[in-house]
Amino acid sequence: MVSAAGGGRVLADQDVCVGAGQCARVAPGVFDQADDGLVVLLVRDVPAGEVDAVLDAVDRCPSGAVRLGAPAGGPY
């Protein structure tokens, strides 16, 4: 289970990303964009303090390219 206190592992699919940039705007410590606009992950394991921002990015991403799974060592 992912919670604001527990961190998690972020996944981003460049094949799905449409370069809208919402993720990098709301969670700039986790997401960046390449020159072509596609999402780039800055970290895989999200610090607990960034979880809310990543969940916001997941909600805002128009293509469903980003998601947050279980922390490292979990099933993802």
Ligand code: SF4
């Ligand atoms: S918000 Fe979604 S579509 Fe936009 S850059 Fe990030 S991953 Fe790509």
